[in-house]
Amino acid sequence: MESKSIALENEHDIAVARNEVRVLAVGLGFRLVDQTRLTTVASELARNVIKYARRGRMIAQPTRNPAGRNGLRLIFEDSGPGIPDIGAAMRDGFTTGGGLGKGLPGSKRLVDEFEIESAPGHGTRVTVARWA
Amino acid sequence: MNGSRIPILKVGRVLIVPIQVDMDDQTVMHLQERILSELERTGARGVLIDISMLETVDSFIGRVLSDIAAMARIMDARTVVVGMQPAVAITLVELGLELRGVDTVLNVDEGIKLLRDEFGIRDADDGLEHRELSMFDGEQVNRT
Ligand SMILES: Nc1ncnc2c1ncn2[C@@H]1O[C@H](COP(=O)(O)OP(=O)(O)OP(=O)(O)O)[C@@H](O)[C@H]1O
Ligand SMILES: [Mg+2]
Numbered sequence: 001m002e003s004k005s006i007a008l009e010n011e012h013d014i015a016v017a018r019n020e021v022r023v024l025a026v027g028l029g030f031r032l033v034d035q036t037r038l039t040t041v042a043s044e045l046a047r048n049v050i051k052y053a054r055r056g057r058m059i060a061q062p063t064r065n066p067a068g069r070n071g072l073r074l075i076f077e078d079s080g081p082g083i084p085d086i087g088a089a090m091r092d093g094f095t096t097g098g099g100l101g102k103g104l105p106g107s108k109r110l111v112d113e114f115e116i117e118s119a120p121g122h123g124t125r126v127t128v129a130r131w132a
Numbered sequence: 133m134n135g136s137r138i139p140i141l142k143v144g145r146v147l148i149v150p151i152q153v154d155m156d157d158q159t160v161m162h163l164q165e166r167i168l169s170e171l172e173r174t175g176a177r178g179v180l181i182d183i184s185m186l187e188t189v190d191s192f193i194g195r196v197l198s199d200i201a202a203m204a205r206i207m208d209a210r211t212v213v214v215g216m217q218p219a220v221a222i223t224l225v226e227l228g229l230e231l232r233g234v235d236t237v238l239n240v241d242e243g244i245k246l247l248r249d250e251f252g253i254r255d256a257d258d259g260l261e262h263r264e265l266s267m268f269d270g271e272q273v274n275r276t
Binding site: 011109 | 227
């Protein structure tokens, strides 16, 4: 399967991203609870892009590991303000946006692989993956 | 999907809100406003939000559900969320989200029972026999 890029430009695109991830996860043979985990992660990370960077995109890459297991990698990238202290942002309850501070640390718990890169003033990229 | 198309049914002294679809953020906010204004308009004492069709509950919807419960409480009404799918419940726990102030039960009947028995909303189940009918009538049936 080819990878797919979804523009994140307004709040409705968060729902579009959720839906896209659900469809891909079903197609890759993820069981229901994993579909739900991936869809929820997409919702959290896409909302962060809209909320903190105003716009960006999600790239969804179906993959397969050497053992032949299907997986889904999701990349959320933006050119927003970036995160000055990633350690703090990854802590449960940390928020600068009046949220619950669960989006980043919670997403990390819902996937098998989680990577976050951010340069203040340049943007943020969060990459997650889960194996079916 | 527009928030106004999610029906809010009044059955006895309870508002029943069957959420049928994935909602975008604006729809969620609009629904919250409508529930609160219906509470004020009808003087209902309970809110029963049926999320059995909802496939994803993220921190945004979770927070709105808690907010609805908190505001309803100020208006002397109790909120029960019914029918959370097991996959959604597992995901919420891993996400670290507690639906603060929100009671969750398995189905609508248990929700009504909780409102009636625990929260003392005595006529919570008045008119329940009309429930099925009302559901298909679209929005804002049973206006009083
Ligand atoms: N794409 C981003 N660009 C800039 N800052 C971000 C981005 N994503 C997250 N952050 C920062 O990291 C903090 C933590 O994010 P997280 O998603 O965990 O919590 P939240 O968005 O504040 O609340 P919640 O997601 O629980 O509603 C945010 O408050 C914000 O300061
Ligand atoms: Mg967030």
